[in-house]
Amino acid sequence: MAETHGVCEDRFGEVREMLAASLDKDDVGASVAVYVDGEPVVDIWGGYADAARTVPWERDTITNVWSTTKPMTALCALILADRGELDLAAPVAAYWPEFAAAGKERVLVRHLLSHTAGLPIWNEPMTVEDLYDWRLATTRLAGQAPRWEPGAEAGYHAITQGFLVGEVVRRVTGRSLGAFFAEEVAGPLGADFHIGLAAEHDPRVAPVIPPSTPVAPPSDLPANPELRPEVANTIPWRRAEIPAANGHGNARSVGLVQSVLACGGTLRGVRLLSEAGCARAVEEQFRGFDRVFGTRMWYGMGYGLLEPRTCCWGGMGGSLVVIDLDARMTVAYVMNRMLGQGDDRGMGFLLAAYDGFVAAI
Numbered sequence: 001m002a003e004t005h006g007v008c009e010d011r012f013g014e015v016r017e018m019l020a021a022s023l024d025k026d027d028v029g030a031s032v033a034v035y036v037d038g039e040p041v042v043d044i045w046g047g048y049a050d051a052a053r054t055v056p057w058e059r060d061t062i063t064n065v066w067s068t069t070k071p072m073t074a075l076c077a078l079i080l081a082d083r084g085e086l087d088l089a090a091p092v093a094a095y096w097p098e099f100a101a102a103g104k105e106r107v108l109v110r111h112l113l114s115h116t117a118g119l120p121i122w123n124e125p126m127t128v129e130d131l132y133d134w135r136l137a138t139t140r141l142a143g144q145a146p147r148w149e150p151g152a153e154a155g156y157h158a159i160t161q162g163f164l165v166g167e168v169v170r171r172v173t174g175r176s177l178g179a180f181f182a183e184e185v186a187g188p189l190g191a192d193f194h195i196g197l198a199a200e201h202d203p204r205v206a207p208v209i210p211p212s213t214p215v216a217p218p219s220d221l222p223a224n225p226e227l228r229p230e231v232a233n234t235i236p237w238r239r240a241e242i243p244a245a246n247g248h249g250n251a252r253s254v255g256l257v258q259s260v261l262a263c264g265g266t267l268r269g270v271r272l273l274s275e276a277g278c279a280r281a282v283e284e285q286f287r288g289f290d291r292v293f294g295t296r297m298w299y300g301m302g303y304g305l306l307e308p309r310t311c312c313w314g315g316m317g318g319s320l321v322v323i324d325l326d327a328r329m330t331v332a333y334v335m336n337r338m339l340g341q342g343d344d345r346g347m348g349f350l351l352a353a354y355d356g357f358v359a360a361i
Contacts, residue, residue: 006031006044006059012356015042018348023047026345029057029206030335033255034353037328038263042353043252049206049336062192062248063206063336064232066315067158069195069247071258071323073165074113074281074302075272076180082265082277086172088113088301092164095171102145111150112157112164113302114285118146119164120155120292126225131159132240134176138167148291154299155291159227162244165302178241188270191256193249196241205248206336208232211317213340219292229317229338245316254321255332261311262328281311282325320346329357 002023008016012034019032029047033040049055049063080086086095088110093100099107104117111117122137123144130136141163147155157164166177173180178196186193194201210229227245231237237246256267261281265273282300290297298304303311306322314320317338322331331353333346 004046009041014352028337031251033251033332035259035330038267065319068315068319073243082273098142107150114299116154118148121224154286166243177243191253193253197238197248209337211338211340251332251334255330259330262330
């Protein structure tokens with residue numbers, strides 16, 4: 001059985017066993033973290049940082065987590081709302097006047113967070129390189145018309161959401177989303193998560209290992225831009241700020257940051273939110289058919305909902321974070337090998353974590 005490293009309380013031993021089994025089967029390198037009341041009861045890792053299995057996955061190994069970046073971006077918006085600097089029920093144009101163009105004066109900030117704004121892709125052709133130009137990407141979104149009545153329908157804003165929410169954050173604070181996150185969230189918490197990765201961290205990055213089958217959800221919308229997993233291994237992708245998709249971290253840092261919600265807004269002596277501010281994450285914004293995913297979805301304020309007081313999101317290929325506000329528990333899984341449809345690795349770790357949690361009650 002594969003060797004794992006780190007700490008794991010006995011009651012969560014099934015989580016460690018599952019990681020070892022997964023490293024023998026589907027994973028190349030991975031990390032799993034479980035926080036209860038803000039304390040790490042599981043912080044384990046194992047395997048390799050490279051596809052050739054020559055470089056061990058270390059305690060401080062990080063990788064691109066794709067859409068598991070979205071909860072980090074949403075948290076920034078929730079923090080500003082809790083401070084009274086951002087009204088989630090206000091028109092986006094109140095902060096970003098140019099955004100009112102082409103009939104978007106009725107798009108509210110909460111629509112951006114819940115994938116109901118009608119801007120799931122860019123209408124104009126986009127290249128991956130265009131994503132590295134913040135002004136270009138946001139200006140094009142500001143100028144285009146919504147594809148549906150804002151708030152009436154949902155369609156996953158896979159890449160656009162980060163630019164939309166990020167530009168609102170920039171207009172409110174004068175700082176980029178990545179800078180705000182680093183200075184107001186990751187820095188105070190001591191969390192090793194980055195939206196826009198500095199060169200000094202490159203030696204610690206485990207390159208993404210693409211899946212053998214496509215992972216794109218069914219949709220009647222063309223990919224724009226077409227995003228191949230290999231792009232995450234390029235320097236321009238790492239250096240850019242793509243707040244819906246290019247966060248770099250590991251399970252420890254993902255779980256630590258999101259434990260702020262599970263702990264009522266205060267973690268490690270740092271208060272980022274009030275309890276009411278945390279509860280906004282699980283305010284239902286949409287429940288119904290998602291036009292991009294082609295299935296029913298349940299969206300809160302920047303998060304998917306599993307239960308009325310449990311929110312989550314995951315990244316293309318497998319990473320996952322789940323936050324249970326009632327249990328005060330956060331579960332995170334981050335890996336480098338992406339799998340296609342039917343990947344249940346993250347859900348397995350989640351269920352094992354709940355087994356350990358219930359056993360202690």
